[in-house]
Amino acid sequence: xxxxxxxxxxxxxxxxxxxxxxxxxxxxxxxxxxxxxxxxxxxxxxxxxxxxxxxxxxxxxxxxxxxxxxxxxxxxxxxxxxxxxxxxxxxxxxxxxxxxxxxxxxxxxxxxxxxxxxxxxxxxxxxxxxxxxxxxxxxxxxxxxxxxxxxxxxxxxxxxxxxxxxxxxxxxxxxxxxxxxxxxxxxxxxxxxxxxxxxxxxxxxxxxxxxxxxxxxxxxxxxxxxxxxxxxxxxxxxxxxxxxxxxxxxxxx
Numbered sequence: 001x002x003x004x005x006x007x008x009x010x011x012x013x014x015x016x017x018x019x020x021x022x023x024x025x026x027x028x029x030x031x032x033x034x035x036x037x038x039x040x041x042x043x044x045x046x047x048x049x050x051x052x053x054x055x056x057x058x059x060x061x062x063x064x065x066x067x068x069x070x071x072x073x074x075x076x077x078x079x080x081x082x083x084x085x086x087x088x089x090x091x092x093x094x095x096x097x098x099x100x101x102x103x104x105x106x107x108x109x110x111x112x113x114x115x116x117x118x119x120x121x122x123x124x125x126x127x128x129x130x131x132x133x134x135x136x137x138x139x140x141x142x143x144x145x146x147x148x149x150x151x152x153x154x155x156x157x158x159x160x161x162x163x164x165x166x167x168x169x170x171x172x173x174x175x176x177x178x179x180x181x182x183x184x185x186x187x188x189x190x191x192x193x194x195x196x197x198x199x200x201x202x203x204x205x206x207x208x209x210x211x212x213x214x215x216x217x218x219x220x221x222x223x224x225x226x227x228x229x230x231x232x233x234x235x236x237x238x239x240x241x242x243x244x245x246x247x248x249x250x251x252x253x
Contacts, residue, residue: 005091008083014068019057027099028057030088034106038067038161050246067161074170077177081111099123117189124252125194126245131205132183138171187217194220195248199228
């Protein structure tokens with residue numbers, strides 16, 4: 001069911017709520033994509049199909065400034081993404097859902113960590129390739145999207161969910177916003193069952209960071225997929241990722 005959820009700025013977040021049983025005492029997992037991604041990603045669609053067949057509800061959201069959600073991408077940093085997840089949690093609680101979990105990808109996984117740290121009642125945390133270090137983020141964005149950087153110091157951040165021209169000031173502001181948060185401190189406040197899945201050859205987020213995260217969380221399990229990059233393009237890698245995340249979530253039921 002397509003719905004809208006007000007964010008912290010009273011803008012509309014586009015979301016899709018799927019409840020296969022009609023009951024609200026079964027788990028519901030909020031799905032939050034990465035920077036430049038959206039609620040209808042291949043990963044989330046595949047995960048939802050498996051979860052729905054197991055009687056687990058899902059709420060797939062577009063973050064502020066992404067896809068069908070309102071807002072300016074330039075203001076949609078880690079602080080806002082975390083607020084978006086908190087808004088989704090608030091919405092589900094008001095709807096009567098009691099067992100709420102979070103699953104996030106990349107940038108969205110870091111936002112899920114921060115949201116879970118503020119919500120001790122979160123039932124479970126399933127993370128795909130969390131990016132928790134933004135020290136070289138600006139350089140990576142310029143390399144990927146800065147075809148005209150030498151001319152005008154701008155990039156065109158264009159994906160299936162966003163199409164925005166960003167200046168150096170925009171990039172610096174996003175990085176500064178992200179750098180004010182410490183994932184390794186935040187996870188100390190998380191006690192719920194946690195799974196982190198990471199590709200061994202992730203070029204955007206070194207697997208060592210997830211190894212460090214997992215060691216900081218006694219209740220966390222880390223699955224490293226051999227040879228997989230950030231997008232799990234290697235043969236069989238995506239299937240292993242989806243099976244790992246959904247099996248973990250279904251076991252929480």
